Amino acid sequence: MKYEIIGQTVPAVEVTLSNGESMFTQSGGMIWQTEGIKMSTNARGGIARSLGRMFTGESVFMANYTAETEGAKIAFGSTVPGCVVPVDISQGEIIVQKGSFLCAQQSVDLKATFTKKFSAGLFGGEGFVLQRLFGSGMAFLEVDGDKVERTLAPGEVLKVDTGNVVAFEATVSYDIETVKGLGNIFLGGEGLFLTKLTGPGRIILQTQNFNDFAGKVISMIPGK
Numbered sequence: 001m002k003y004e005i006i007g008q009t010v011p012a013v014e015v016t017l018s019n020g021e022s023m024f025t026q027s028g029g030m031i032w033q034t035e036g037i038k039m040s041t042n043a044r045g046g047i048a049r050s051l052g053r054m055f056t057g058e059s060v061f062m063a064n065y066t067a068e069t070e071g072a073k074i075a076f077g078s079t080v081p082g083c084v085v086p087v088d089i090s091q092g093e094i095i096v097q098k099g100s101f102l103c104a105q106q107s108v109d110l111k112a113t114f115t116k117k118f119s120a121g122l123f124g125g126e127g128f129v130l131q132r133l134f135g136s137g138m139a140f141l142e143v144d145g146d147k148v149e150r151t152l153a154p155g156e157v158l159k160v161d162t163g164n165v166v167a168f169e170a171t172v173s174y175d176i177e178t179v180k181g182l183g184n185i186f187l188g189g190e191g192l193f194l195t196k197l198t199g200p201g202r203i204i205l206q207t208q209n210f211n212d213f214a215g216k217v218i219s220m221i222p223g224k
Contacts, residue, residue, distance in 0.1 A: 001105060001138065003086065011084045012077035013103070013140050017067035023074060024064045025103035031077040036069030064106070076103040078142045085141045085204065087167070093134035095174065096141065096167045105137035132170070141167055145208025152199025159194045163209030169201035 001023075002016040012031055015023055041061050065074050078084055087094060089108050101110065113132040133139050143166055152158060152172060162176065175196045197203055 003138065003140075005084050005086075006075070009081050010078055011082070012075045013084045013086070014073055014075040015103075017072050017074065019067055019070045019072075022064055022066040022106045023076070023103050024062045024106060025076050026062060026101065029076045029103055030063065030065065031075050033065065033074040034072050036067060036072040037074055038066050038068050040064045040066070076140065078102065080144050080208075082142065082144045082206065082208065083147050085143055085147055085166070087133070087139050087141060088137075089133050089139050090136040093132060093170045094167050095170060095172075096131045096133055097165045098130065100141045100143070100166045101131055101133070102140045102142045104133070104139035107135050107137035108133055108139045109135045130174075141204070143204070143206045145206050148205040148207060149202065150205070151202050152197065154200040156199040158197050158203065160197065160205060161209060162193050162195045164205050164207070165195050165197070166204040166206050168197060168203040171199075172201035172203060173198045 001018070001021055004014050004016075006012050006014050017023070017037075041063050043061055084102060089104070095113060096110075104110070111132050111134070113130050147166070150158060159177070168174070175198075176193050177196050178193055
């Protein structure tokens with residue numbers, strides 16, 4: 001498999017497949033393809049795992065695209081301005097934030113995963129249900145805005161607005177904490193929760209939280 005990231009404002013990844021190679025994506029991820037690609041749809045990993053994906057905001061069913069000719073091309077696109085990030089899962093599994101998974105080779109698997117503290121995730125909104133990508137091969141993530149990468153040392157802590165977390169290595173521990181102080185909660189203008197990431201390991205952040213952006217746009221529409 002070969003790939004190329006195309007575009008800068010709302011980018012896509014175009015993948016060139018050998019005969020028999022296959023990619024999968026959530027519903028609506030494909031934007032163009034050449035002749036010689038067969039599509040199939042299934043509940044990847046079974047119904048139980050598919051229902052877990054539903055809680056992450058992803059599709060219950062996954063679309064699979066398999067090349068039936070040599071050199072067939074298919075492209076998967078991001079939905080908002082930002083960037084597409086390639087990740088080699090063979091180098092280690094990663095935990096991915098809701099909505100960040102774009103597509104992957106069939107040798108990559110994904111499964112819903114949960115924080116250790118149910119109450120933290122339950123009240124932390126986006127932070128409760130995540131996806132674990134494991135196996136081998138390439139996966140591609142969708143980042144809103146610009147990508148920021150950090151490598152945390154053992155015990156090093158970074159607190160991030162929950163919607164700005166894209167992914168982190170499985171070695172990074174994860175928790176959600178509330179903003180302290182009633183004045184900060186009601187007058188600060190920020191979210192009520194922060195994601196606490198503790199090293200060691202690499203983390204990927206995004207500079208834009210599209211859900212917040214969409215909320216601000218909606219609030220400016222007359223009658224809303």
